[in-house]
Amino acid sequence: MVDGVRHYDAIVIGAGLSGLVAAGLLAEAGARVYLIAKGGGFLHFTSGCVDVWGDGTPNPRASVTRVSRELPNHPYARAGTESLEKGVAFFSHVMADAGYPFEGSLDRIRLMPTAIGSVRATCLTPATMSAGDLVDTAPTLIAGFSNYRDFYPPYLAANLRRQASINVTGAYLDLPHLHGRKHLLSTDLAHDFGNAQFREEVGRNVRRILGGAERVGFPAVLGGERAQEVSTHLQTLIQSSVFEISTLPPSVPGIRLHTILRRSLTRRRVRVEIGFWTGGRIVGTRAESLVVRSAGHETTYTADCFVLATGGTGGGGIRAFPDGRLQETVFDLPVRGPNDRNAWARAEFLSADPQPYSEIGLGVDARLRPLDRSDRAIENVFVTASNLPGWDPVRERSGEGVALATGWRVAREALDLLGLRSESTPVTARAQS
Amino acid sequence: MYQTDVVVIGGGATGAGVLRDAAMRGFKTLLVERNDLGTGTSGRYHGLLHSGGRYVVKDSISARECIEENRILRRIASAAIEDTGGLFVTTPDDDPTYADHFAAACRDTGVTCEEIPVAEALQREPLLNPAITRAFLVPDGSCEPWALIDANVQSARDYGGEAWPYHRVTGFECEGGRLTAVHVEDVRNGGAKTIACDFVINAAGAWAGQVGELAGAPIDMKPGKGTMVVMNHRIVNTVINRCHLPGDGDILVPVGSVSIIGTTSINVPDPDGYGIEPWEIDKMLSEGEKLIPGFAGTRSLRAYAGVRPLYSDQSAKSAQGRDVTRSYSVLDHARRDGIDNFISIVGGKLTTYRMMAQAGVDMLCGTLGLTRPCRTAWEPLPGSENGVYESMAHRLAHVEEEGGNEIELVCECEFVRRTQVEQVARSKDTHDLNDIRRELRLGMGPCQGGFCTYRAAGVLHDLRHLSPDATNVALTRFLEERWKGIRPVLWGDDLRQIRLDEEIYLNLLGADRFRGAE
Numbered sequence: 038m039v040d041g042v043r044h045y046d047a048i049v050i051g052a053g054l055s056g057l058v059a060a061g062l063l064a065e066a067g068a069r070v071y072l073i074a075k076g077g078g079f080l081h082f083t084s085g086c087v088d089v090w091g092d093g094t095p096n097p098r099a100s101v102t103r104v105s106r107e108l109p110n111h112p113y114a115r116a117g118t119e120s121l122e123k124g125v126a127f128f129s130h131v132m133a134d135a136g137y138p139f140e141g142s143l144d145r146i147r148l149m150p151t152a153i154g155s156v157r158a159t160c161l162t163p164a165t166m167s168a169g170d171l172v173d174t175a176p177t178l179i180a181g182f183s184n185y186r187d188f189y190p191p192y193l194a195a196n197l198r199r200q201a202s203i204n205v206t207g208a209y210l211d212l213p214h215l216h217g218r219k220h221l222l223s224t225d226l227a228h229d230f231g232n233a234q235f236r237e238e239v240g241r242n243v244r245r246i247l248g249g250a251e252r253v254g255f256p257a258v259l260g261g262e263r264a265q266e267v268s269t270h271l272q273t274l275i276q277s278s279v280f281e282i283s284t285l286p287p288s289v290p291g292i293r294l295h296t297i298l299r300r301s302l303t304r305r306r307v308r309v310e311i312g313f314w315t316g317g318r319i320v321g322t323r324a325e326s327l328v329v330r331s332a333g334h335e336t337t338y339t340a341d342c343f344v345l346a347t348g349g350t351g352g353g354g355i356r357a358f359p360d361g362r363l364q365e366t367v368f369d370l371p372v373r374g375p376n377d378r379n380a381w382a383r384a385e386f387l388s389a390d391p392q393p394y395s396e397i398g399l400g401v402d403a404r405l406r407p408l409d410r411s412d413r414a415i416e417n418v419f420v421t422a423s424n425l426p427g428w429d430p431v432r433e434r435s436g437e438g439v440a441l442a443t444g445w446r447v448a449r450e451a452l453d454l455l456g457l458r459s460e461s462t463p464v465t466a467r468a469q470s
Numbered sequence: 471m472y473q474t475d476v477v478v479i480g481g482g483a484t485g486a487g488v489l490r491d492a493a494m495r496g497f498k499t500l501l502v503e504r505n506d507l508g509t510g511t512s513g514r515y516h517g518l519l520h521s522g523g524r525y526v527v528k529d530s531i532s533a534r535e536c537i538e539e540n541r542i543l544r545r546i547a548s549a550a551i552e553d554t555g556g557l558f559v560t561t562p563d564d565d566p567t568y569a570d571h572f573a574a575a576c577r578d579t580g581v582t583c584e585e586i587p588v589a590e591a592l593q594r595e596p597l598l599n600p601a602i603t604r605a606f607l608v609p610d611g612s613c614e615p616w617a618l619i620d621a622n623v624q625s626a627r628d629y630g631g632e633a634w635p636y637h638r639v640t641g642f643e644c645e646g647g648r649l650t651a652v653h654v655e656d657v658r659n660g661g662a663k664t665i666a667c668d669f670v671i672n673a674a675g676a677w678a679g680q681v682g683e684l685a686g687a688p689i690d691m692k693p694g695k696g697t698m699v700v701m702n703h704r705i706v707n708t709v710i711n712r713c714h715l716p717g718d719g720d721i722l723v724p725v726g727s728v729s730i731i732g733t734t735s736i737n738v739p740d741p742d743g744y745g746i747e748p749w750e751i752d753k754m755l756s757e758g759e760k761l762i763p764g765f766a767g768t769r770s771l772r773a774y775a776g777v778r779p780l781y782s783d784q785s786a787k788s789a790q791g792r793d794v795t796r797s798y799s800v801l802d803h804a805r806r807d808g809i810d811n812f813i814s815i816v817g818g819k820l821t822t823y824r825m826m827a828q829a830g831v832d833m834l835c836g837t838l839g840l841t842r843p844c845r846t847a848w849e850p851l852p853g854s855e856n857g858v859y860e861s862m863a864h865r866l867a868h869v870e871e872e873g874g875n876e877i878e879l880v881c882e883c884e885f886v887r888r889t890q891v892e893q894v895a896r897s898k899d900t901h902d903l904n905d906i907r908r909e910l911r912l913g914m915g916p917c918q919g920g921f922c923t924y925r926a927a928g929v930l931h932d933l934r935h936l937s938p939d940a941t942n943v944a945l946t947r948f949l950e951e952r953w954k955g956i957r958p959v960l961w962g963d964d965l966r967q968i969r970l971d972e973e974i975y976l977n978l979l980g981a982d983r984f985r986g987a988e
Contacts, residue, residue, distance in 0.1 A: 082973050155980030186878050189928025195938035351969030357961040382960050386953035387982040431976045
C-alpha cells in the first residue's frame with residue numbers, strides 16, 4: 038500500500054437512506070466498507086415514514102407492480118419488486134433491533150394527518166405515529182406548544198375536520214418549563230421529552246383539556262431514539278393513545294433513522310465520514326479511486342466497487358448550470374435530462390405531474406451501473422435513488438420505497454461483484470453488537 | 471354613494487404621494503387601487519434611490535429631479551432608505567472617455583460626485599472588478615418601496631385621506647366636460663361602488679393609458695419592461711453603477727440580505743402581459759460578471775420584472791426604451807381633451823414620486839384657484855421622525871433584546887418576528903400572505919419561503935383572520951407567487967433549495983392534496 042492510499046471492498050458515497058442501507062447490507066455480508074458523504078443526507082428533512090406509492094390507490098405493492106410494468110425506466114422497474122420487499126424488510130429489522138419499531142405493510146396504504154391537516158399516503162410508519170392512522174376515526178386532540186413555531190394545532194384541526202371527517206380539536210399547551218425559551222426547534226423539544234418530569238408536566242396539561250378525545254396527536258418531537266419509550270410513558274400519563282405528526286425540518290423522526298442506521302454501520306465496522314468533498318477517477322470502464330478532500334489535504338482511496346448514492350439534483354450528486362449543463366459531481370458521468378434550463382420546471386410548483394428536474398438522472402443498465410458517454414457500463418459503480426432518472430419522489434410519494442429498493446439492489450449487485458453474496462444474508466442476519 | 475373631493479387612481483408610490491399631499495392640503499381624498507398597494511411598478515423595481523448620476527449625461531432634467539428629491543427623501547423618509555452610497559466605476563468594457571463627461575455633467579446638474587482612487591473603491595467593495603480604472607462616489611441609496619408607500623398612506627390617513635386597495639376603476643360618469651363620479655369594482659368582495667367626486671387624478675403609472683381611455687382622454691404610454699435578478703448575498707454594501715451611458719444590467723443594489731441586479735429595457739404593448747425571457751437573465755448575469763468577477767456563479771434567488779411608466783409627448787414620439795426621458799409630465803386634460811377636472815401624472819421615477827405628486831396637486835389647486843402650499847418636502851413621514859433606518863442589524867438587536875414568546879422568529883432569513891406578523895395580519899388591508907410579504911419582506915430571503923410560509927399561515931389562521939379554506943388558498947397562492955420568480959433562475963443551489971421546499975410543502979404538509987377545500 039502506497040503511503041496515503043487506502044483500499045476498501047466498497048466505498049459508498051452519500052449518507053441518505055439508500056447509501057446507509059446499502060452500506061449496512063454490504064457490511065453485514067462481510068465487506069469492508071467506507072461510507073463518505075459531503076452532508077448529513079436527506080433523512081433530516083423527511084417525514085421519517087416509509088413512503089412507497091401514494092397516488093390514492095389502496096395497495097402500494099400492487100401499485101409498484103403496475104408501475105414496474107408500465108414505466109420501464111422507473112427505478113422500481115429497474116430494481117424489481119423483490120428488492121423493495123427485501124430492502125423494506127432489512128430496514129424494518131434494523132429499526133426494530135434498535136427499539137424503534139415500524140408498523141404497516143406493503144399491502145395497505147396508511148393515511149396520516151399532516152401538520153396542516155392534509156392527508157399523506159404512506160406505507161410504513163414508526164409505531165410512535167401509528168395511532169394517527171385516519172382509518173381510525175376516533176375523536177382526536179391535537180396538542181402543540183405555544184412558543185413552538187413549527188406546529189399550529191388549530192389550523193391542523195380545522196382542516197382535518199373537513200379532510201377526514203373526524204371530530205378533532207387543536208390546542209396549544211402553555212408549559213412553564215418552556216417559558217422564556219427562544220426559537221424552539223423540534224430537536225430542542227425532543228430533548229425535553231427525554232426528561233420524565235417534562236413528560237409529566239405535558240401529561241398533566243393534556244389531561245386537563247382532553248375532553249372526549251381518545252387519542253392525542255403531537256408534533257413529531259417525542260424524544261430522540263427512545264421515542265417508543267417516551268410515547269408509551271405519555272400514553273400511561275394521559276391514559277389515551279398518543280401519536281406523532283411529522284412537521285418542518287429538522288425532522289426528529291428523520292434524524293432518528295439517520296442515527297440508528299449510522300450506529301448500525303459503526304457496529305458493523307463501517308468507517309463513516311461526513312463533511313468531505315470527493316472526486317472520483319474512472320479508467321476505461323472501471324472506477325479506480327476516490328479522492329477525499331478535507332481541510333488542507335487530499336487522500337486517495339481505492340475500492341473494488343463504488344455505490345453512488347449522492348442524491349441527484351436535490352442532494353448535490355447532480356449539479357445544474359444556467360447554460361443547461363448537467364454535471365454528475367463525483368465521477369463526471371453523463372447525465373440524462375434536457376440540456377435547456379427552460380425545460381426543467383413546470384409552470385406550477387404544486388403541479389400534480391412530475392417536475393422534469395426530478396426526472397433528471399444518470400443513464401444506467403439493468404444492474405444499475407452508470408453508462409459512460411459511449412453507453413458502456415462502468416462495471417464497478419452502482420447508482421441509487423435520486424441519482425436515477427425517470428421518477429419524482431415527491432409527487433409519487435415514493436422516496437423511501439425507491440431508496441430501499443435501489444439500496445438493496447445495488448448492495449446485491451456489489452456483493453455479486455465482490456463474490457460475497459449469500460442468499461440468506463441481507464434479510465435474516467442479526468446485527469452485531 | 472360615496473362622496474369625496476378628490477379621487478386618486480393608482481396605489482403605487484405616486485398615487486400614495488398624491489393622496490398624502492392632497493390630504494395635507496385639506497382635500498378630502500380617496501385612493502383606489504385595483505390590487506394591493508405597491509403591486510405595480512413601485513413594488514417591482516430594483517430598489518434604487520437615484521442620485522441622478524445615471525442620467526447626468528443624457529437626461530439632465532431627470533438627473534436634476536433625482537438629486538433634488540434624493541435629498542428630500544433622505545429627510546422625510548429615512549425609515550425606508552438605507553444610505554448605502556453609490557459608486558460609478560469604469561470597467562474595461564466601458565468607454566474610458568465617458569468618465570470625464572460624467573464628472574462634468576455631475577457638476578452641471580448638481581449631482582454630488584467625488585472621484586476616489588481605485589484602491590479606495592476596492593477597499594470599500596473588495597469584490598469589485600480589480601480592473602476598474604475610475605471610481606466616483608455619489609449619494610445613491612437603497613429604498614424599500616412598500617415601506618415608503620405605507621408611510622405615505624398612513625400619513626394621509628392622519629389627515630383624513632383614505633385608501634381602498636383591491637378596487638378597480640371600471641368607468642366614469644361624465645357630465646358637461648367634467649368627471650362627476652368614478653365607478654369601481656370591489657375585487658375582493660364583489661359588487662360595484664360609485665364615488666362622486668370633484669376632481670380625479672390619474673396616477674396609474676404604466677396603466678395610466680387604460681384609465682385615460684375609460685375617461686375619454688387617450689394617453690400614449692410606452693410601457694417599458696425591465697427585468698431584475700435577486701442574488702442570494704449582499705454582494706456589495708454600496709450601490710454599484712457602470713460609468714457609461716445607461717444600458718442593461720449595469721446597476722447592482724444591496725437590499726437587506728440580498729442584492730439586486732438590473733435591468734433590461736424593452737417596450738411592451740401591454741403593461742400586464744409580459745414574461746421574463748431567458749436571455750434577460752443571461753444578460754444580467756454576464757453584465758454582473760463585468761462588475762463583480764464570479765458574479766454569474768453566485769447563487770441567484772429569483773427574478774422579477776416591472777414596467778416603467780414611460781410616456782413621450784408628441785414632439786418625441788419616436789423615442790423608444792432608454793431614449794425616452796425618465797422625467798415626468800402632468801397632463802391637464804382640460805386643455806388636452808376638454809375634461810375640466812381630470813389630470814394624469816405620467817413618466818418619472820420612484821425617486822421623484824413626491825415631486826410628481828406635488829406637481830399634480832399644484833395643478834389641482836391651480837385649476838380650482840386655490841393657494842395651498844405643499845408641505846410634503848418638510849414634514850417627515852410616520853416612522854421617519856427620528857431619521858433612523860432599521861437595518862438587518864437593528865432587527866437582530868430587537869430579537870436579542872426582547873424577551874418572552876413574542877420574539878419568536880417567523881422568518882429567520884429576514885428576522886421577521888411573530889409579533890410583527892400578528893400586527894400586519896390584524897390589519898384590515900391584509901388579505902393574504904403576499905400582503906404580509908410586502909409589508910415585512912417575509913419569504914424574501916434565501917430559503918424562498920420554505921419555512922416562514924407555513925408559520926405565517928398558521929399565525930394567520932390562529933388570529934381567525936382567515937378560515938381554514940382561505941388559509942389554504944393563501945398558502946398555495948404564496949407558494950405559487952414565489953415560484954414565478956424562482957423558476958427563471960432554477961439551477962444550482964436554487965434548485966436544491968426548491969427540492970427541499972417541495973419536500974416540505976408537498977410531501978410533509980400535503981399542500982397539493984387538500985380534499986374538500988374551496
